[in-house]
Amino acid sequence: MINAVASEWLKLRSLRSTYYVLASTLSALALTGFAAFSISNYFDTRGPGGEHIGTGLSFSADISPVLFGMLGVLAISGEFGTGMIRLTLTTIRRPWILLVAKAAVVAAVAAVTGQALAFATYFTAQAVVGGRPIGASLSDPAALPEILATGAGSAVAAVTGLGLATILRSTPGALIALVGLMLTPTATERFLPAPWNDWTSSLTISSLTRQLAGVPDSGAFGPSAASTILAGYVVISLFAAALAITRRDA
Template sequence: MINVIASEWLKLRSLRSTYYVLACTLSALVITGAAALSISRYFDTRGLSGEIVGTGLRFSADIPPVLFGMLGVLAISGEYGTGMIRLTLTTVRRRWMALLAKATVVAAVAAVGGQVVAFATYLTAQAVVSGRPIGASLSEPAALAEVLAAGAGSAVAAVIGLALATILRSTPGALVALVALPLLPAVIERFLPAPWNDWVASLTLPALTRQLAGVPDAGGFGPFTATAILAGYVVFSLFAAALVINRRDV
């Protein structure tokens, strides 16, 4: 298994798309900085009577899941496109092992990358706030937890992207599904009464990541439930992908 993981790591870091995706995560810093600057200017003119910046992660919370989900998609969809997946599955007789190795690699890269982006985003927000009482110190309750939880959310997104590409065998199809699926809770919750609407809206990856950290008013679930749901996303995605890859010719 270690050799298979090493092979998948070599494949992932040899893809130019990996570096393009990682570079695009810098957009989170730009968006957060712009939002923090706008709120800081409002504070300078009207005082503490509006929105606060806090950690700043919520301003760009939708970006890392999409980008690291794309990383998961591109980790396997290219092999389907070129036909190299046949060589992979011929070399690794147990197809589920190849899938698990890919999931391990993309999850690890996304977790580290997501964590780096989270800390960079936090530092960007605090630099823009520049001592105003609208930021958040890492010593405050839930602030450090919110930053640390970002890596977990990115890892889950990468595994989901990998599973979608495995099931659909299409880069465009998997990318469309990756963007469309997170929108479903926001659409469904509009037609549900309370508290069901709050629970459905709490099922998105950004919301679950903040609930995992115990951020107040982040959603309808506590840290334990949010952790269980995130784990469920990973297990269900990999199980569905494993069923497909084992039963389908490539």
């Protein structure tokens, strides 16, 4: 298993797409800075009553899971496209070991990068806010938990993307499925009656991450239920991927 993890780490580092995706996550900082500036400007001109910035993570909450999901997709989809997956499975006789190794590597990279991005996003928002009472201090009850939970959400998104790419064996197909999985619940909630609209929008990884941290009014579930659903993303993704790769490619 250790050799398999080391091999997958080397593969991920050698992919140019890895660096492109990780660089793309910096767009979250730009979006957060722009949103924080706009809201701060509203506060300066019209006073209290506008939107509250808080940690600033909500402005890019739907972007990060998609990008880290792309990291998971591209970690394996290229091997299906070139046929290298057959050579890999010849070396690693048990497909589930390959999946676990890939999942461990992409989850670790996404968790570390996502955590660093979350802190950078928070400090970017607070730097723009300055002394205005519309930001959030790390001493606030839900601020630090929200930041720390972002790393876990990033890891879940990466493993989910890996599972989709393994099942579909197509980079475009997996990316389309990933975007649909991440964004469709939020887009469709307005067309559903209560309480289905709240439940549906609460099932996205970005929303579950905030619910895991106990952020007020972030969704229909509590931290325990949110952690269970996030774990379900990982388990279902890997289980379905293991079935697909064992029956089709092994």
